[in-house]
Amino acid sequence: MVRIGEQMVLRVPRRWSATQYLAKELDxxxxxxxxxxxxxxxxxxxxxxxxxxxxxxxxxxxxxxNPAKIADPVAVAQSLADF
Structure with missing residues (x-):
């Protein structure tokens, strides 16, 4: 990742083998x-x-x-499941 100013970031794979992972992320x-x-x-x-x-x-x-910083993991899981 390369920061572009304060608001944006550029994502380019560092290795050719990682292109498929970034392509999935972009999708x-x-x-x-x-x-x-x-x-x-x-x-x-x-x-x-x-x-x-x-x-x-x-x-x-x-x-x-960080799962240890989640105060109510059940509520977080429920909100994700509702998506």
Missing amino acids: WLPRLQGLPLAVPVLRHRSCLRDDLPFGIFDWIEGDLA
């Missing part, structure tokens, strides 16, 4: 926008040489998800 993140949690908004999607995907997303400030 799925827009579908997850209704989740009751912050999901990066895809602002631009394209390919560099020979089908090497990249995406530009809104930056979400925060830490990695």
Whole structure:
């Protein structure tokens, strides 16, 4: 990931073998926008040489998800299931 200013981030695979994972992320993140949690908004999607995907997303400030920091895991699970 490469930050673009304060608001966005560029995602480009570092290894050719990782292109399939980023391609899936580019496909799925827009579908997850209704989740009751912050999901990066895809602002631009394209390919560099020979089908090497990249995406530009809104930056979400925060830490990695940590189950130990969830006060009510049952409520979180229910809100995700309701999606």
